Amino acid sequence: METNIGKIVYINGPVVRVIEAYDLKMREMVLVGHKQLIGEVISVDKETATIQVYEETTGLMRGEGIISTGRPLSVKLGPGIIKNIFDGIERPLLNMYETGTAFIPEGIGMITIDEEKLWDAEVVVKVGDEISAGDVYAKVQETILIEHKLMVPPDISGKVVFAEKSGSYNIEHVLIRLENEQGLHELKMYQLWPVRSARPVNRRNPISKPLITGQRIIDSFFPLAKGGTAAIPGGFGTGKTITQHQLAKWSDADIIVYIGVGERGNEMTEVLEDFPKINDPKSGKSIMERTVLIANTSNMPVAAREASIYTGITIAEYFRDMGYNIAIMADSTSRWAEALREISGRLEEMPAEEGYPAYLPSRLAQFYERAGDVEALGGRDGSITIIGAVSPAGGDFSEPVTQNTKRVVSTFLALDKSLAYGRHYPAINWLRSYSGYITDLSPWYEEKIAPDMLELRAKMLRLLQEEDKLMEIVKLVGEDILPDDQRLILEVSRVIKVGYLQQNAYHKNDAHVSLKKQYKMLKVIDRLYVKAHNCVKMGVPISKAKNDELFYKITTMKYNVSEDKLEMFDELIKEIDIFYNGLKSAYSKEVSR
Amino acid sequence: MRLKYLKLHKVEGPLIILSGVKGAMFGEVVDIEMEEGGHKKGKVVQIDGDKVIIQVFEGTAGISLHNTSVSFTGKPMEIPLSKDILGRTFNGVGEPIDGAGFYGDRKYDINGRPINPVGRKYPRNYIETGISSIDGLATLVRGQKLPLFSGDGLPHNELAVQIVKQARISGDEESNFAIVFAAMGIKHDEADYFRKHFELSGVSNRVVMYINLADDPIVERISTPRCALTAAEHLAFVHTGDYDQYDQL
Numbered sequence: 001m002e003t004n005i006g007k008i009v010y011i012n013g014p015v016v017r018v019i020e021a022y023d024l025k026m027r028e029m030v031l032v033g034h035k036q037l038i039g040e041v042i043s044v045d046k047e048t049a050t051i052q053v054y055e056e057t058t059g060l061m062r063g064e065g066i067i068s069t070g071r072p073l074s075v076k077l078g079p080g081i082i083k084n085i086f087d088g089i090e091r092p093l094l095n096m097y098e099t100g101t102a103f104i105p106e107g108i109g110m111i112t113i114d115e116e117k118l119w120d121a122e123v124v125v126k127v128g129d130e131i132s133a134g135d136v137y138a139k140v141q142e143t144i145l146i147e148h149k150l151m152v153p154p155d156i157s158g159k160v161v162f163a164e165k166s167g168s169y170n171i172e173h174v175l176i177r178l179e180n181e182q183g184l185h186e187l188k189m190y191q192l193w194p195v196r197s198a199r200p201v202n203r204r205n206p207i208s209k210p211l212i213t214g215q216r217i218i219d220s221f222f223p224l225a226k227g228g229t230a231a232i233p234g235g236f237g238t239g240k241t242i243t244q245h246q247l248a249k250w251s252d253a254d255i256i257v258y259i260g261v262g263e264r265g266n267e268m269t270e271v272l273e274d275f276p277k278i279n280d281p282k283s284g285k286s287i288m289e290r291t292v293l294i295a296n297t298s299n300m301p302v303a304a305r306e307a308s309i310y311t312g313i314t315i316a317e318y319f320r321d322m323g324y325n326i327a328i329m330a331d332s333t334s335r336w337a338e339a340l341r342e343i344s345g346r347l348e349e350m351p352a353e354e355g356y357p358a359y360l361p362s363r364l365a366q367f368y369e370r371a372g373d374v375e376a377l378g379g380r381d382g383s384i385t386i387i388g389a390v391s392p393a394g395g396d397f398s399e400p401v402t403q404n405t406k407r408v409v410s411t412f413l414a415l416d417k418s419l420a421y422g423r424h425y426p427a428i429n430w431l432r433s434y435s436g437y438i439t440d441l442s443p444w445y446e447e448k449i450a451p452d453m454l455e456l457r458a459k460m461l462r463l464l465q466e467e468d469k470l471m472e473i474v475k476l477v478g479e480d481i482l483p484d485d486q487r488l489i490l491e492v493s494r495v496i497k498v499g500y501l502q503q504n505a506y507h508k509n510d511a512h513v514s515l516k517k518q519y520k521m522l523k524v525i526d527r528l529y530v531k532a533h534n535c536v537k538m539g540v541p542i543s544k545a546k547n548d549e550l551f552y553k554i555t556t557m558k559y560n561v562s563e564d565k566l567e568m569f570d571e572l573i574k575e576i577d578i579f580y581n582g583l584k585s586a587y588s589k590e591v592s593r
Numbered sequence: 594m595r596l597k598y599l600k601l602h603k604v605e606g607p608l609i610i611l612s613g614v615k616g617a618m619f620g621e622v623v624d625i626e627m628e629e630g631g632h633k634k635g636k637v638v639q640i641d642g643d644k645v646i647i648q649v650f651e652g653t654a655g656i657s658l659h660n661t662s663v664s665f666t667g668k669p670m671e672i673p674l675s676k677d678i679l680g681r682t683f684n685g686v687g688e689p690i691d692g693a694g695f696y697g698d699r700k701y702d703i704n705g706r707p708i709n710p711v712g713r714k715y716p717r718n719y720i721e722t723g724i725s726s727i728d729g730l731a732t733l734v735r736g737q738k739l740p741l742f743s744g745d746g747l748p749h750n751e752l753a754v755q756i757v758k759q760a761r762i763s764g765d766e767e768s769n770f771a772i773v774f775a776a777m778g779i780k781h782d783e784a785d786y787f788r789k790h791f792e793l794s795g796v797s798n799r800v801v802m803y804i805n806l807a808d809d810p811i812v813e814r815i816s817t818p819r820c821a822l823t824a825a826e827h828l829a830f831v832h833t834g835d836y837d838q839y840d841q842l
Contacts, residue, residue, distance in 0.1 A: 011619040011640040058620030058669050058704055062640050085711055093711045102713075103706035260710075268710035299707040 006049070006066045008033065014303040015346040016051045018066055024049045027196060029074070031067040033060045035107030038089060040073045040307070042347070052343055054089055054304040055106045071192070075311055077318040078171045078190025079140045079148045080113035081292055082255070085272065088296040088308030090315075104300065113190070118168040121150070121189065123175055125160050132157030134202075134321065134377025137176050137187060138166075143289040145280070146255065149322040150175070153191045154200050154377060195310035199317040201374040207440045208373070211327060211385050214250035214281070214512025215243075217428050217501050220457055220522065222435040224411050226253075226325050227373025227383035231333075231405045234415025235395025238427050241267055243415070244329045244389055246426070246505055249278050249287060250512035253327035253385065255319050256291045259312040262305050262335025265297040281512060298335070305339040313370050316384050323380030328371075332389040333364070337401045353400040361404040368408040410436035424502055430464050449515050456522040460496055463529065467493035484542040485533065491546050492529045499555035500525060509562050520569035521557065527573050528554055531580035540587050550579055597626075597662045604656050607649055607812045609635065611663060614645045620704070622670045623647055628660040634686060635663075636670060650686050652810035669704055672820055673697030674827045679771060680798045682788070685805035685813030687820045701827060703819040723759035724752075733760075750783055758794045771828050772796070775803040775821035777814045801828075 006021030016032055016039065024030070024041050032039045032053055037060070039053040051066070075090040085093045087104070090112050096104060123138045125131055133154045142148040158180030169175070171189040178185040193199060211224040224230050234240045241263065248256045248271075260268045276288040292315055296308040309330055316326040330336070337360055344357035352358040373383040388409070392402045395417050406412060412434050419427035438454065445453045466489050470482065479487060500521060504510040513521075532545045553560075554572065561568045603610040609625075617637055625633040625647075633656075639646040647663070649656070672687030675697040682691040687703070689695040716734040727733060757772050776787065784804050791797040803821040805814050 009640075009642050012638075056704070056706070058618075060619045061616055062614075062643070063616065093709050097709050097711040102708060104709050105706065265708055265710045265713055266716060269713040269715045272711065273715045295710045297707065297710055299705075301707075 003068050003070075004065050005068055008060065008062055008064045008066070009048070011057060011060055011062070012346050014053045014057060014301060014343065016053055016057065016060070017048050018051065019048050021049045021066065021068070022047065024068060025070075025072075027072045027194070029069045029071060029110075031069065031109075032057075033064040033066070035059070036067065036109060037107055038110060039066075040303075042343075050347065052303040052306075053301070054307065055301055072194035072196065073307065074192040074194045075314055076112045076171075076190050077193055077315065078113055078150075078188075079119045079142045080117060080171065081315055081318075082143050082146050082148075082290065083288055083292075084113070085268070085293040085295060086112075086311070087300065088294065088304030088306075088311060090294075090311050093295060113171065115172055116170055118170055119189065120166075120168050121164075121175060122166045123163050125163055125176065127160050127163050129160045130158070131160060131178070134379070136322075136378065137163075138189070140189070144285050145283055145289040146319075146324075147322075150187075150189060151191075151321060151378060152178070152187065153193075156180075156185050156187075158185065193314055193318065195307060195314045198370050199314070199321060201321075201372075201376050202379065203375050205373040205375060205381065205383075207437060209383075209444055210437070210441050211325075212252045212515060213247050214514070215246060215426060216503055216513055216518050216521075217426060217430065218247075218413065219513075219515055220453070220518045221430060221461065221501075222411055222413060222428070222433045223437055223441055224251075224385060224387065224435070225373075225437040225441060226385055227371060228385055228411060228437055229368045229371045229409040230385070230387045230411035230413060231390055231402075231409040232387065232413045232415060233390035233392055233397055233402045233405070234420075234427070235392065235417050238395070238415035238417055238420040239425060240389040240391065240415060241331055242505065243413070243426050243428075244331045244387065245271065245274075246511075247327065247387055248291070248329050249275070250281065251327050252282065252325075254290060254324040255316070255326045256287070257294065257312050257316045257326060257328045258291060259294045259296075259308055259328065259330045261296055261308055261330055261332060262298045262339065263331055265295075265299070267331075268293065268295045268297060302339045302342050305336060306343060309333070309336050309367055313367065313384070313386075317370065320374065320382035320384050321376040321378070321380070323376070323382045325383045325385075327385045327387060330386065330388040332391045333367075333405065334389075334391040334401050337364070356400050360400060361407070364401075364404050365408045368405075424497070425505065426503060428501075430461065430501065431468055449519050453519055453522075456519070456526055459526060460500075460522060463489055463493055464496060484536045484545070487542045488529070488532055488536050488545060491542070491551070492525065492532070495525055495528065495551060495555055499558060503558070507559055509560075510558050513558070514563055517561070517563060517566060517569075520566055524554060524557065524569055524572050524576070527576050531576055535580055535583055535587070538584065538587060540583060544583060544587075545580075547579060550576065597664045599659075599662050601656070601658045601661060601663070602644065604653055604658065607653055607810065608638075609647050609649055609653060609656065609661075609663075611645045611647065613643050614665075615643070617645045617665055618667060620669050622666045622668060624664050624666060625649060625656070626662045626664070627655060629655075634670075637665075648812055650810060650813050650816065652812075669702050670816065670819075671700035671702050672823060673700050674824055675699070676828075678801045678824055678828075680800065682802040682804060683820065685777075685803065685809060685817035685820065687803075687816075690804070701823050703816060703823045705819070705823060705826065721759075721761045722756050723761075724755060727756075750779075750786060754787060754790045757791065757800060758796055770799065772800045773803070773821050773825040773828070774800055775818050777805045777817050778807050778809075779804065780807050 006018035009019050010017035028041045030039050037053050037055040039051040041049050042052050043050040119140045121138045121140050125137045133152050135152050136149045138150040140148040158178035161179045162177035164175045174186045176187040207225045207227050209226040211226045248258050276286050278287050280287045294308050294312045296305040316328050320326050341356050371384045371386040390402050392399045414429045414432040415427050416429035535545045601609050602612040621637050623635045633651045635647040635649040638648045684690045720733045791800050803817050805817040
């Protein structure tokens, strides 16, 4: 039901006002002007309506009409999403490129997932079955890794009166007809869903599983949870994007939705070039087979940037309903908040803190709260983890976007400029970061990894904190005057920092590390500290207790021990024991003499 | 026939406001004709009912509500471009300021369009500047950007000239390398300094300059980098060359 209504009277960048548009609804999608630019209604008055336009408005004239589509801004959810790259409103960039221009043209309309492509669908219900919302009626092998389950949309249920035979169809083909009191419903291979409303679920599950990322500082110190939220704030050049890429590459989620919000075009290109070459450690298949990319780079229209985050999370929710674990990377939510600010400014709304609109905190909360571990309609368990990068100007974490994000996320991975400049990667500051999931996840760690895993974590963090305090003194008076047990803390902290927290994204043994190896590494470092500490307490001077060769060996164990030779860690522990026991006996002899 | 509007509603800073306008296009360029002769250009920045707000390039000095006529061109801001721009100097709105005229067979919209990330290639080749601290530590990569931060009294102009003079591409595409130099708000003597040094070092035939001088209208500074980028895109994609771009803010 598309009708021509209204007349444009006001144009200011992406904000357009129309009169004589009586039937427009809030959040309805409209086509603006003769070029049919895509827009969304953001306010309605007695006879005027305000529209934000998702494309460049240059060339638009007063008096041009708009077309009402009668439905809210929605995305098409069906096979063809995975492996694809979309713009902020789910238009495929690959297909746009294939039309022959390296630029993004305006007015190409609401194209979305491929309607021509044939998919092998296996219909799993038969005539006479009663099916309700969330039930699977057909399956499509979308990529090697992902089986796409076609589900009955949330508000429909009924009796199957027609079921198509399994076979190859395009997404417009009707597979199932359902009958209920309201009449007949046709189910095709896709469903439409408005991006701004969360898809309904049966219930939320408590958080119980970590999202394993293969990154040591995250997995063992500041874990992410499946269904949880995390923020990665950091100033320019601290490696937010690299950290996000690492998480996208190595985390054990089934599907990754990567949203490039207002960041550089070259970064999306990097993802597009790199991801097909990297194999998923679990399946051995290219990680592109489980990745969806959404790109609204810094030079694309700002209104679509605001929508891109919702498009991404809606796609994620759809796959979550199939029973998958999804991780969403949003890089960066600051650019998204700036888009909100720009549009709010053009609407002449009252600005709040630093010019951001007063509703910034609630919008951020709405977005992050769509994460969760849930039982979806149809009884499948799935989860969405949101990992948002935040780019505070000047690296100042007290600005509104970081502060408001902090309120709604539970894991906070603070990136640090001085670490990044000191070539300590990932530049996550261990003193300022935190994870609120430790208590929720401790049963999992104790059962799956080792009972003392979290104890080791606490010990290491304590050492690092101690070291930070000692460094203040060292800065004033130098390291030499410290007593030997404190100098040992400095030495062991150095091992933790260089040998454990630093992780080389380009080394084959170090790019991602299993939790087993992480645990063993912690164990080795802990043994080193305990043994050396004993010796120092006995009066062994630090110059002897800190054996350069041994320390070097432990610092480089991350490179030298591969995942299939974890028993080498036990040998290392033995070596530590032998060395310090020898030192102990040699020293006690010396004393008694 | 083009309508001419003879009466302005309001003049304020670099903006003029017209009322009673039908058919204005958002972003289109307007021609402003002064009674005592001379033309100015402007751009539609807001349409509100029959009121149109126009941002005037080249400044609003001398404009009163009655002495000026405004006509709408129906086109967004465009500049003529061809391969002949190499070696020439233009102002912030793409008009030649080196004393000769310029004719390009096609005109290009300076607002550009976003590049599709799918169509990009990840930057791999680098641009050699011959300055060891740049090449070694903060390498300038082809298809990337590199900002220089500077303050008063620091020799950023010298550095800029040095980069332009020495920049080369590794590999065999040497002959296709061009430099688009945009300078915003620089002083006359600085502009002379740039021009002289480009000529002396013999690179001026592969340099295009877009210069907005310190006493030129401020609003032109908005369009200066856009003109330069459009020129650069033109050279890069139409004449399959490569470009390097340096902005001074």
